[in-house]
Amino acid sequence: MVAARKKHKTTVKRLLSLGADPLAVDKRGWTALHWAAVFGRAECVSTLIPVTPPTPELLLAADGHTPVHLASFYGHETVLKALEGAGWPLYAMDGDGLTPLHWAVKAGRLDVVRYLLDKDAAPSTGAGDDLTPLDLAKRKGKDLAVRWLARRSGAVHGDAADSLNPEVTSSAGVNAAAGDDTLRPEDVWKLLGFREWLIDYFNEKIIEALNFLQQLPIQPHIHSATIRIP
DSSP states (O other), X not given: OHHHHTTOHHHHHHHHHTXXXXXXXXXXXXXXXXXXXXXXXXXXXXHHGGGSOOOHHHHHGGGGOOHXXXXXXXXXXHHHHHHHHXXXXXXXXXXXSOOHHHHHHHHTOHHHHHHHHHTTOOTTOOOTTOOOHHHHHHHHTXXXXXXXXXXXXXXXXXXXXXXXXXXXOSHHHHHXXXXXXXXXXXXXXXXXXXXXXXXXXXXXXXXXXXXXXXXXXXXXXXXXXXXXXX
């Protein structure tokens, strides 16, 4: 598991040749393949796939969080393709009734959302509370994902009352809302993750400023200063 996480393909091969069990699970119920999928270690995934088949036991392990779910959440499309080629289902539900498409929508992985939609990965499938990927995209404010999902599903969604656009509740309404597939400027920014990048950038600068201030020597006159209110 550690070798797969650290991208040590040669070590993974050597350990397997020495009898390491690729089906062993940790406290999460994850195998080495799960860890390789989380970190997008495509070479390690390719090494582990032949010895980690999608058995019913592994599909149910870790509360149903399959390597496909994890790769979808973290946006590793190359890993998804390898898992799909090895027979891992793209539409399996976890213990909460969520598919990899739900996970990709939740994490805002638009490339993965589109990839899964191109593979017809059950866009209309609802979770335990009938929450479809389209409902989830609306709830999370993922506008571009909403349009892609609506074009594919075109179905009444169970969570429409709690969505950001509750008026779109019928097949006709969904299709009408999704009729325009043109990328608007705001969609492009979201697609590129500009908003998230900007937030991360300012957070990083704030942390740097705080660290700098903590290194400054304490000035006595600062503590003895009196604030006078006119």
